[in-house]
Amino acid sequence: MRASLRRVWGLCYRHLALYRRSWPRLLELMYWPILQMLVWGFVTAYLAGLQQNTASVAAGILLGGVLLWEVALRSQMGFAITFLEEIWSRNLGHIFVSPLRPGELVAGLMTMATLRMLVGVLPAVALAWALYGFGLFRMGPVVVLFFAALMLMGWAVALGVTAMILRHGAGAEPLAWSVLFGLTPFACVFYPLSTLPVALQWVAQAIPAAHVFEGMRAALTEGRIDGYHLGMAFGLDLLWLLVLGRVFRAQFEAARRSGALLTIGE
Amino acid sequence: MTPDPAIRAEGLTKRYGDTLAVDGLSFVLPRGATWGLLGGNGAGKSTTIAMLLGLLVPSAGRVTVLGHDMARDRFAALARMNFSSPYVALPHRLSVAENLRVYAHLYDVPRAGTRIAELAEALQLNEILDRPAGQLSAGQKTRVALAKALVNRPELLLLDEPTASLDPDTGDWVRSWLERYQAESGCAILLASHNMAEVERLCGHVLMMKRGRIVDQGSPADLAARFGRDNLEDVFLDIARNRSAAGAKIGESTA
Known part of the structure; x- marks a missing residue:
């Protein structure tokens, strides 16, 4: 166990050393979440002004949606991009011939994804409070569970993306940035699930984030914790992690058979 | 009890579709020995090293490293070996x-x-x-x-062209250092190289590969004697070009 934790730390140390040496990388982590928050913050301020109600609940729902969706986005990108860093630095060969197990690799990537997400999202949360008076944590401790559920979903999607990179090499790299954006309409970030056409509601029901945002709206508008949506979010997270974890494992072994681990960066 | 060899490869084969990259390779690298793996480009050296490291799963055959079966227990072996390549x-x-x-x-x-x-x-x-x-x-x-x-x-070191792109002085320093380190540590070394002088100097035994197979093996001196040559470079060329020493002499005299 101790050796296993040390190997995970070795992988994290490698990436933390990279950030210590490069403040632009740190800045880049914060850039998009803050930019998104600013744009949506002004939109909500405008809408709130039209309604003559600066403390509009709608404003809170929009900003809360933006900030929480960034948790999923940054977790997914943090995982996938940390893996890509190894490909770009042509270091993957050394990593894969070290005693680092695939499960430890995944644990290291999840740890780095969490750190990257916190560095990216927390400044945006603080700015939302400072600029627009929106406190994400006014929903109460349940917001930590929302964070956790969205992080798990981000990791699950990233496992799938990493599996695609193992299978298709550099050609699949753009998925690291784009794939979760494709889920945005069905994640019901800014509108209730019932807004979607019935057929698409079935799709949304299978996405953990859609349940998180239903739960967030219940917390913001009614001040209650919706146990059903919270339970569905975590249940689906578990299912996604299991399925996509198996896909990752299968692709890793397929790459060992096909020789893709030797040519993955080419 | 005799310790497990550093590497035991039995019928190691790698096939990519119709292409046979490595074809039934078998050898035993003893503990503490330095062996060379020679062959032209595409002979199967890199594929062999990748299989020894567990980066690539063989299509057939078996590898044990320091007594660990690489198919079932590769992480235990990987903790006791290491690898360097430019x-x-x-x-x-x-x-x-x-x-x-x-x-x-x-x-x-x-x-x-x-x-x-x-x-x-x-x-x-x-x-x-x-x-x-x-x-x-x-x-x-x-x-x-x-x-x-x-x-x-490491108890086993796999080196893939460790002195490629180095100037002669630095290359010589690295070779001297490896000689000293091997003598002091007793680590087994498998060295893939295109530098024949380096292999002659460092390796007690050489595996000559061509088209995925071991076509000959022995100490550098034995190989040179068997091929009627003065050095390993000429042996390498004989094997690569399918020529004999006599044939080479004829070719050289008519050139």
Whole structure:
């Protein structure tokens, strides 16, 4: 166990050393979440002004949606991009011939994804409070569970993306940035699930984030914790992690058979 | 009890579709020996090394490293071996010391700081420990790659062209250092190289590969004697060009 934790730390140390040496990388982590928050913050301020109600609940729902969706986005990108860093630095060969197990690799990537997400999202949360008076944590401790559920979903999607990179090499790299954006309409970030056409509601029901945002709206508008949506979010997270974890494992072994681990960066 | 050999390869085969990259390779590398793996481009050396490292799953056959079956127990073997190649980089933006610390963690090296200090002293890295790996000369990169490969005190070292792109002076320094290290540590080394003089100097036994097969093997002196040649380079050319010593003499005299 101790050796296993040390190997995970070795992988994290490698990436933390990279950030210590490069403040632009740190800045880049914060850039998009803050930019998104600013744009949506002004939109909500405008809408709130039209309604003559600066403390509009709608404003809170929009900003809360933006900030929480960034948790999923940054977790997914943090995982996938940390893996890509190894490909770009042509270091993957050394990593894969070290005693680092695939499960430890995944644990290291999840740890780095969490750190990257916190560095990216927390400044945006603080700015939302400072600029627009929106406190994400006014929903109460349940917001930590929302964070956790969205992080798990981000990791699950990233496992799938990493599996695609193992299978298709550099050609699949753009998925690291784009794939979760494709889920945005069905994640019901800014509108209730019932807004979607019935057929698409079935799709949304299978996405953990859609349940998180239903739960967030219940917390913001009614001040209650919706146990059903919270339970569905975590249940689906578990299912996604299991399925996509198996896909990752299968692709890793397929790459060992096909020789893709030797040519993955080419 | 006799210890398990460093490597035991039995009928090692790798097939990519219709292409047979490695064809039924069998050999036993004893503990403490330095062997060479020679062959032209496409002979199957890199594929063989990748299978020995567990990076590539053989289509058929079996590899045990230090007694561990690579199909079932590769991580136990990987903790006791290491690998160096100029074609696999270390993260360029990390300093030399940071890179070595990363691998000390990955290999769970006890007293990592002391080990890194020992390697820095032995491989003359002290002055470059704080420099980013990407800013090093080819010779410095080779020494850092060797330090990475030795960080876990491996019992088996796989070296893929360790002196490629080095000037003769630096290349000679690395070869001398490897000779000394091998004698002191008793580590087994499998060396893939295109530098025949290097192989003659370092290796007690040579596996000659062609089209995925071992076509001949023996000590450099035995191979030279068997082929009627003065050096391994001519043996290599004989095998690569399917010529005999007599044929070569005719070819040379009519050229």
